[in-house]
Amino acid sequence: MQRPVTRIPPQGEVQHYQTYQITRRRDTTVRAVCEQVACQAWRNGWDSVIDERTELGKAQAAYIRGESRRTFRETRTGEGLTVFRFESGQRCFADHQTVPELYLVRDGDWRGNPTGRSRRHTRPQDWVEDFGENQLRLVDQQQKG
Template structure:
C-alpha cells in the first residue's frame, strides 16, 4: 500500500522554485577507483601471498615485481611463500564497480518544470556550491524584504 504524499502548499508560483536532487540509476554500473568505493585494501594496505614453486605463482610474482606499478615490501615465510605487503593509498588488484550518482538541478518544484531547464553537475562539490549559492540568494532576498 502506498502512503499518500504530504506536501506543504507552495507560497509562490512554480517558476519561483528550483529543485536540487541526487539520484542513482539502478541499471548502470561503472568502473570505479578504490578510493571511490571505500576499498579496505586502499585504506589500510594489503598482503598477497604467493607460492613461487608453481608456474602460476612465478608469473604472479613477476607481474608484481616488474609491471604492477605498486609500492610493496617483499618478505618470505617459513613455509617458503613470498609475501608482498602493499602500502595503503594505492589501487588494489580488484576491479571495482559502482552505481554513479547524478547531481541534478531543474527549474520548478513537484508541480512541474515550466522552463524545461535541467542541469547536471559532473562533480558533487559543484552541486554543493551551486546549492549553497542558491540558498544564499534566497537569504539575501529575504533580508531585502
C-alpha cells in the first residue's frame, strides 16, 4: 500500500512555482561505467586467477597482457595459476547496466504546469547548478520583500 502524500498548502499561485525532479524510466537500461554503479572491483581492485594450462586461460592471459589496457601486477600460485592483481580505480571486465536518471525542471508544482514549459538537463551537475541558482533567486526575492 502506498503512503498518502502530505503537502504543505501553497502560499502562491501555481505559476509562481518551479519543480525540480530526478526520476527514472522503469523499462530503460543503458550501459554504465563502474563508477556509476558503485562496482566493488572498481572501488577495491580485484584479482583474476587464470589457469594458463587451458586454451581459455591462455587466451585470457594474452588479452590481459596485450589488449586490456589496465594496470596490474602478475604473480603465480603454488598450483601454477597466474594471478593478475588489478588496482582500484580502473574499469573492471564486467558489462554494467543501470537505469538512467532524468534531471527535470518544469514550471508549476503538484497542481500542474500552466505554461507547459519543461526542460531536461543532460548532466546532473547542470541540474544542481540550475537548482542552486533558483534557490539564490528565492533568497534575493525574500530579502527584497
